[in-house]
Amino acid sequence: MPVWNLSNAKHLLSRALFGYSRKDLEVALSYKTVEEFVTKQLLADKPLPAPPDVWINEVPVANNNTVDGDRYRAFTYWWYQNMLTEGTNMREKMVLFWHNHFVSGRDKVNYPQHMYKQQDLFRKAAWGNLQQLTKDISIDPAMLIYLDGRVSSGNGTNVPNENYARELMELFTIGIGNYTEADIRQAALALSGWRVNGLNSTFNQGAWLNANKTFMGKTGNFRYNDIVDIIFARTETPEFICRKLYKEFVYYKSNEAFVKEMAKVLVANKFEIKPVLQFMLTSDEFFNPQYQGSKIKNPTEMSIGILKSLDIKTVGATDLSYIYDQTRNMQQQLLQPPNVRGWVGQRDWISSTTYVLRGGFASSILDPTGRGINGQRFALRVMPVDYARTFKSPEAATKLVADVIDLFLQVPITSKKEKFLLDTMLDGTITTNWSTSTPGADKRIRNLLTAIMRLPEFQMC
Structure with missing residues (x-):
């Protein structure tokens, strides 16, 4: 059992949160064991935050680019605020994890309503059932737009779009080498027929092939949920997702023996994520001294973490705009990952340019005049x-x-x-x-x- 002390508390909070304050450390260390803290605080269910605005329920309007751009900014500001006020709860960190796993982005998803709906799904399922989340994301409007499922038809002479079928297996569930090109084609037929109608997705029976498909050695008149079930019956799937969790939260080089232990926990709990997180975050493996301080902070972790360390609890729109612009310059624009593979992380975060920007951001937050990088203004003031x-x-x-x-x-x-x-x-x-x-x-x-x-x-x- 890991010793629950200041050093280990700092390590856990720095990985599971977007930085921490002294108050966060005090809360963590008020618990007698790491197991108690993880169960009662870090992975505790809590009410969902109020939505950013009423526009989330508006039916999308075409050619509304300026308004949609402003809403995407406001949406991101709102997410920053959730991170800043997360306390000692891991939910927002898991929202970012899923955003970087089941990738969609505003470069193709023009309407922020759809991206909010997807993020709401991630927030509700942060440590819920992975198999169900995979089914839900397969017919999520933002995902249908991003990977072209909304235009995929498998009936008649139509050739279904294979983008989502390919990424579902390659990046989201089972990994390269565990499926064939024929599996992709057959999965695409089963996944076809879904359309985006306003805020929601709807099934068009006429655009789906109502016939048997053969996928991963099984034959049946499969739909999207059947494809997911077949994938999750494979032993490679739990190991794939556990490996990704391990690399994100433990160490960038996976310990395959421990990954297999995580996968056993995932399967034993019918793909519920919370027990796996509890197992991982309370293990001796997680607290291995070799791994502590081995992860390069992403720009969001760094910027929000600075505010927390300085005991800054609330920030205004001007300050959020500054964080938005500077983290984007550091190569992380939330809601717009670089591609379907998401942000790779680690050394990709650091270059001769971004390292200078990181230092400049840190210095500028302490500027007594409120003058940031390139003269951009912000309102918050730190009284040293x-x-x-x-x-x-x-x-x-x-x-x-x-x-x-x-x-x-x-x-x-x-x-x-x-x-x-x-x-x-x-x-x-x-x-x-x-x-x-x-x-x-x-x-x-x-x-x-x-x-x-x-x-x-x-x-x-």
């Missing part, structure tokens, strides 16, 4: 002295620096770097003369926070 005084020993320079490091970083740093950070804050004075009341303390604390957030270690979780 007030923030420092929320720590236990703000008047003890060495202890203050150590406490700030301990909050912001998930990996230890060298004594040389610690001294550099202390010297950065002291700015020529000596530790015995340090006080948050002295002139210039505001700037010195700001310099400390900026220096920490520019460290390579800050990019890791």
